[in-house]
Amino acid sequence: MTTIAAAPDAALMSDVRPKSTGLPRVAELAVYLALGTLFGIVLTKAQVVSWFRIQEMFRFQAFHMFGVLGSAVLTAGLSLQLIRRFGTRAMDGSEISIPPKSMGRGTPYWLGGSLFGLGWALVGACPGPLLAVLGSGVTVFLVPIISAMVGTWLYGHLRPRLPH
Amino acid sequence: MQADDVMRVWPWYIAGPLIGLFVPALLLVGNRMFGISSNLRHACAAVLPARAEFFRYDWRRIGGWNLAFAVGILLGGVIVALTTAPGATMQLSAAAHDSMASLGVTDFSGVVPRELFSWSALTTLRGVVMMVGGGLLIGFGTAYAGGCTSGHAISGLADLQLPSLVATLGFFAGGLLGTWVVLPLLLGA
Numbered sequence: 504m505t506t507i508a509a510a511p512d513a514a515l516m517s518d519v520r521p522k523s524t525g526l527p528r529v530a531e532l533a534v535y536l537a538l539g540t541l542f543g544i545v546l547t548k549a550q551v552v553s554w555f556r557i558q559e560m561f562r563f564q565a566f567h568m569f570g571v572l573g574s575a576v577l578t579a580g581l582s583l584q585l586i587r588r589f590g591t592r593a594m595d596g597s598e599i600s601i602p603p604k605s606m607g608r609g610t611p612y613w614l615g616g617s618l619f620g621l622g623w624a625l626v627g628a629c630p631g632p633l634l635a636v637l638g639s640g641v642t643v644f645l646v647p648i649i650s651a652m653v654g655t656w657l658y659g660h661l662r663p664r665l666p667h
Numbered sequence: 668m669q670a671d672d673v674m675r676v677w678p679w680y681i682a683g684p685l686i687g688l689f690v691p692a693l694l695l696v697g698n699r700m701f702g703i704s705s706n707l708r709h710a711c712a713a714v715l716p717a718r719a720e721f722f723r724y725d726w727r728r729i730g731g732w733n734l735a736f737a738v739g740i741l742l743g744g745v746i747v748a749l750t751t752a753p754g755a756t757m758q759l760s761a762a763a764h765d766s767m768a769s770l771g772v773t774d775f776s777g778v779v780p781r782e783l784f785s786w787s788a789l790t791t792l793r794g795v796v797m798m799v800g801g802g803l804l805i806g807f808g809t810a811y812a813g814g815c816t817s818g819h820a821i822s823g824l825a826d827l828q829l830p831s832l833v834a835t836l837g838f839f840a841g842g843l844l845g846t847w848v849v850l851p852l853l854l855g856a
Contacts, residue, residue: 532735534696539736542689543743547778549682550674550757552744554779559763561839561846570679571686572820578687579701579825586691593698601700604813604823604830612830615811616819616837622804623838624845625797627779629816630809631703631740633802638744639778643786647802652715654806655707659721665811 543635552635554627610666674755690822702818704809706737770854793853
């Protein structure tokens with residue numbers, strides 16, 4: 504990889520050890536497809552995919568979104584504590600490990616994060632919800648989805664010149 | 668308006684914990700870390716000509732599971748749409764309803780305001796800024812920050828990772844700027 508040790512994607516790239524559910528590849532993908540479908544249903548039913556709800560959140564005009572995010576973090580955090588406490592292993596028997604993110608100078612997090620947040624407010628959807636809105640039949644959401652791909656592509660090419 | 672025309676929203680105390688459970692579920696199923704935005708990178712690696720080192724990796728092996736998860740999210744949207752009365756309206760707080768009306772939104776049916784998000788809106792500057800500009804910022808920002816709402820604000824915060832807290836504060840700083848400054852300018856309110 505590159506010499507930028509503190510790059511945020513170090514975690515993703517260091518995470519290349521073979522992993523599997525122990526299932527055949529097609530069955531494995533079907534499991535993730537099913538989980539994704541459930542996730543899409545929850546996101547859409549809770550309306551967190553809605554531009555209206557995101558506006559309501561950033562204007563502090565309802566508790567809904569804060570409740571969703573807060574209780575999601577709490578549930579996920581408690582689950583991680585339990586997994587650690589009991590040394591629970593993944594389905595294939597491997598030890599559960601979460602690659603830590605390195606802070607570096609922190610520029611990617613506050614600068615990249617702010618740029619992302621601005622886009623989030625304009626489009627009213629983050630990456631998961633973008634897909635759910637398209638699935639709901641709002642075909643024009645192909646435009647922000649493809650634009651987001653282009654944005655990621657631009658980052659990939661500018662990366663060596665950006666502060667990390 | 669009839670009661671059936673309202674899109675019933677799942678309460679936060681049901682939806683939030685369900686969303687949070689995807690973190691342990693993905694870890695237990697295949698030792699995978701919940702995070703959606705990596706899919707933008709995998710999709711680039713898969714379909715766009717990528718000379719940059721950032722996209723040179725085996726996207727099938729590293730990202731296959733997540734791309735399947737992403738397709739599922741889209742399917743989930745389809746399933747909910749098929750089981751929801753078309754034209755049902757959002758029930759927002761009165762304050763939010765008024766704020767959005769003052770931005771010129773009159774149609775509160777569907778998950779997004781059609782006045783702002785339609786193919787014909789793309790012929791206007793504000794439509795291009797919102798959909799193309801917003802999309803570019805989402806994709807660039809999340810790749811730079813190394814995660815989005817799911818990877819940082821949920822997985823990262825749940826794992827008490829400081830970088831994720833910084834990123835989440837950034838998400839809100841940018842979101843507040845977009846909501847209170849950029850959108851009112853764009854929508855002329």
